[in-house]
Amino acid sequence: MSTLLEAGRAGRPITDFDILDLHGHVGRIGFALPDLSIDGLVRQMDKVGVKSIVVSHMHCMSANVVHGNREVLAAMRSFPERILGYISVWPYPDITEETAWCIEQGFTGIKVHNCNGFPINHPGYDGSYALANEHRLPILFHTWGGEDEFAQIRDLSARFPETSLLLAHAGCANEEGYLKIARECPNVYLDTAFSRSPRGLFERLIAGVGAEKVVWGSDAYFYTQSSQVGKVLGAKISDEEKRLVLSGNAQRILGRRR
Amino acid sequence: MAISLFDVQTGFGCAPGQAAITADDLRAEMRRLQIDRALACITPENMEFDVPLANEMLYTACMADSALVPCPIVLPNSGQDYLPEQEQVEEAMRHGAGAVFIRPAADYWILAEWVCDRLFTLLEAHRMPVLCLERMVSLEQVGGLAERYPRLPFIVAESGYRQQRILLPMLETFPNVYLSTGNNYIVYKGIEQLVERGLTERLLFGTGFPVSDPMGGITQLMYAEISEEQRQLIGAGNMDRLMGGIVR
Numbered sequence: 001m002s003t004l005l006e007a008g009r010a011g012r013p014i015t016d017f018d019i020l021d022l023h024g025h026v027g028r029i030g031f032a033l034p035d036l037s038i039d040g041l042v043r044q045m046d047k048v049g050v051k052s053i054v055v056s057h058m059h060c061m062s063a064n065v066v067h068g069n070r071e072v073l074a075a076m077r078s079f080p081e082r083i084l085g086y087i088s089v090w091p092y093p094d095i096t097e098e099t100a101w102c103i104e105q106g107f108t109g110i111k112v113h114n115c116n117g118f119p120i121n122h123p124g125y126d127g128s129y130a131l132a133n134e135h136r137l138p139i140l141f142h143t144w145g146g147e148d149e150f151a152q153i154r155d156l157s158a159r160f161p162e163t164s165l166l167l168a169h170a171g172c173a174n175e176e177g178y179l180k181i182a183r184e185c186p187n188v189y190l191d192t193a194f195s196r197s198p199r200g201l202f203e204r205l206i207a208g209v210g211a212e213k214v215v216w217g218s219d220a221y222f223y224t225q226s227s228q229v230g231k232v233l234g235a236k237i238s239d240e241e242k243r244l245v246l247s248g249n250a251q252r253i254l255g256r257r258r
Numbered sequence: 259m260a261i262s263l264f265d266v267q268t269g270f271g272c273a274p275g276q277a278a279i280t281a282d283d284l285r286a287e288m289r290r291l292q293i294d295r296a297l298a299c300i301t302p303e304n305m306e307f308d309v310p311l312a313n314e315m316l317y318t319a320c321m322a323d324s325a326l327v328p329c330p331i332v333l334p335n336s337g338q339d340y341l342p343e344q345e346q347v348e349e350a351m352r353h354g355a356g357a358v359f360i361r362p363a364a365d366y367w368i369l370a371e372w373v374c375d376r377l378f379t380l381l382e383a384h385r386m387p388v389l390c391l392e393r394m395v396s397l398e399q400v401g402g403l404a405e406r407y408p409r410l411p412f413i414v415a416e417s418g419y420r421q422q423r424i425l426l427p428m429l430e431t432f433p434n435v436y437l438s439t440g441n442n443y444i445v446y447k448g449i450e451q452l453v454e455r456g457l458t459e460r461l462l463f464g465t466g467f468p469v470s471d472p473m474g475g476i477t478q479l480m481y482a483e484i485s486e487e488q489r490q491l492i493g494a495g496n497m498d499r500l501m502g503g504i505v506r
Contacts, residue, residue: 199470229477230474234477
């Protein structure tokens, strides 16, 4: 049994390297979540052995992005280094100034959800994307395998090559499409968050694009971090590849900031 | 303390677009992840539609390996085309079943009393747990059954991560309803909340293999913020107790 698999089976926190969770949320959503506190999130991180999580507010799915960003900032200030923030954006009114202000406050990247009815390459986002490009920040996109989404990502990848584009829920549908775009675009990475964890999907992503292009995201507290880490710890890949997914790739992406 | 695991949400059978998952595959995965026992079903329901054959395959595999506890499919003999309910239940008991599996939509029956009362009355007499996957038996339907047959245990599995507003009162209202953790009950702090509400004994460990990667179900339990005693109960103790209550 591999060391990391053994640790997960025993419920021991992973402490020999820093796990970075690149996909988290805070705030209220429509369905019941038993604990909305930031303390509670950090407690779960401690239990698993997660050093830091980058969160956006649930309001990345509504027009109330500024309200959400302020709550994320408060969480970041409550737990520096542990809670990092994605800036939630909305195309109208112009969000560029808010994005610039958030970057100054120490936010780590940008989160874009397309449930708002806007394509992710909507011109209303361009000012924010340009700032992300300038500072080499990651942008996390909610995706669901649509070819239209991939076309938009290709466009952004070409126009903002200094950003790292993280595609959430990779393989939830159109698995081939995710592999293809990650192979094509050097700055595209696949995020593992998916509630159902179909058998073998994670290993297929690794085999298809290499461990260097896959990053771990739990989507906590949409899902529980404790279950989402299992798909990596239990995968039939080497511990070295697991380390890259859980830590190394994220360190590299976040370390590019300037 | 090593936590023993008894997986109540697993099985083997056809796999769409892939090689079939055999009982040996299931056992290999159990060994790899140190899962001690499994309540095994034949899956998936849309490809394993021949109930007598599916149960025969299940019983054969489980007889060959004591770590596999059969969870055979039962159905009302309302079409007079299958074994009478009494014989189905006796067959399940004879093979050491730990629960039975109902798939109303897949097997073309409904939960109305005039279709299936005979079956559930017999199961209740034996306290034989009934496995209900949420996509086949809605939570509202489980509630209805639990009320109609109060001494019959129902195991809800494959419940979603957005259902806590229903699951919590369901477990508090019906003492004969049990919930499988794991796929797709991955509610953030869900186990912790149910344990805090005094429902530890109603939670059963599950993985969702072969549909899902099984390790997520394991880490969900192993990293839950609960005591080791509670973890052990959920891991295997509660299912052992449920099986001990079957009137054989």
